[in-house]
Amino acid sequence: MSNVPLQPPPANPSPAPPLWSAPPPKGRTGGIAFAVTGIVIAGAVGLLVLGYLAVGLGVSTLAIGAGLAVLPLVVVLLTIRWVDRWEPEPRWALWFAFLWGAAVSVAFALVVDLGIQLAVAYAESGATLDEAMQAVVQAPIVEETAKGIGVLLIYAFSRSHFDGPVDGLVYGATVAAGFAFTENILYFGAALIEGGAEELGATFVVRGIFSPFAHVLFTACTGIAIGIGARRGGGAGVIGWFLFGLTGAILLHALWNGSLAFADDAIGLYFTVQVPIFIGFILVTVFLRREEVRVTRTRLAEYGAAGWFSPAEVQMLATPAGRRQARAWARVQSPPRTAEMRRLITDATHLAFTRQRLVTGRAGLRSSVDEDALLRAVAADRASLVR
Incomplete structure (x- = not known):
């Protein structure tokens, strides 16, 4: 921080400002160029992920899963829009965030999962990784890292649009919304194949009604932390805040998955652990919005x-x-x-x-x-x- 006293805003030279037409503010084209490049790359990765889903699930099952996955996605995106109403983020940055979550993060998680499975099978012939270990350890680390990198990239290439914790929350939530959308397609499609309509209905209740904001809660930790680092001066210190927020996201994700994997009374645990976490997230969001107004x-x-x-x-x-x-x-x-x-x-x-x-x-x-x-x-x- 500079020790030179900050000068007051420049005085208005005219009490009746003339009509003026200006080019876009300088220094922002780099962020737009990054977003366009990122959107193109993420779109290409998205086509690969779409092909993978079509082969694995079948086109008809993919269509059903995507149709159902849109429903919680709409709820999440409308909520993000409400949070972002005070100082809206640029659409191109939000599109990059969504595609990063829906395509790049998912592809990263799938590739890492395949690599771990092959490594375990090679180390111990025919062995497979324990499902609980995947849910509580592997998934939180891999998925939150992949999503968090997307938020960090937005900060790195579009700092003029990353002013504080609310911006980080919006970007993190948008990345998470994209990831959850693709993941829901996978879960809904697999449920339909394995157990028919009954299994699909139960999966939709759990993921689409009880926990549509789960991934948003996790990745918002990373985004908010990066936003705090940005507000406190930016620079290399943001990396420390990123790692701090990422750790919180991983732990919260592990707690969430662990409660579903090991709980005897999943419904009771949902209302005693997960609902309070969600309420706390709402309170934090309201506080951050009021800070923006101030x-x-x-x-x-x-x-x-x-x-x-x-x-x-x-x-x-x-x-x-x-x-x-x-x-x-x-x-x-x-x-x-x-x-x-x-x-x-x-x-x-x-x-x-x-x-x-x-x-x-x-x-x-x-x-x-x-x-x-x-x-x-x-x-x-x-x-x-x-x-």
Whole structure:
């Protein structure tokens, strides 16, 4: 962190900002290029995984399993969208996260599992790895490592979109949602083949109704930890936070799998162990969202003092109630100004978190460029609304 006192935000040069059209802020194209490359690679891996599933399950069974797996996926993605509403992450980064979980992480887990099985069989002729050992030790380590690497890559190549724990939670949850989707297809397909509709129904109840957020809980530990490291200054220290979060994810995953593998009363254990964990996760999420609101309000108030926003506009842009009122006002205008208001809210929120990076000493040249571009974008948004 620099010892040079941080200067206040630049003053607004004009009380009525002129309409301005700008190119995308500099320094963000690297993240987009990474995402496009990653999406292409993950998509190619996804085709291989799809072929593997089609061969192993059969096309009709694959279709049934995929159809059922979509149901919990929709619930999870809608929840992630709710968490991400305050400062939405870019779609390209979320697509990369989902495909990394659904394709690359699954492929990694399958390859490692095959390698371990072959190694055990070679070491002891005809031997197989104990299923409980796979569930409690192998699966948590391999799967959480594969998913966590995806979140770490997003931080490494898109730091301007990784401001803190909520961003890490969103990216980790999205990776996990993709992984759970493909894994559910495997479980549902295998259940249908082995036990017919009855076995499939029981598996769907366990995975689709009782535990659709299981993988989200695990990988969110890694994402939140990386977000904490990013907020505390980034740099090499993020690796330590990544390992800390990954350890928590592995232990929580092992506890979850172990409770299912060894419990005599699975339902009772679900309500006494797993439900409290889920409630705790909800409380942490609510706390982190409130922290985002606080940061937004504090930083936009600084820009308000410099003449960029009126006190009423700070209230409008930095509180949930104010945003609801702003959207309602935009909808009843003639013509409606919903898109313009949404753009102003988004740019102002990004401006607040860019300012947060400057305040916390995580700013480089890119953050200063982003601040300048966002200030002008906010001026253009306001001009289009009052025009």
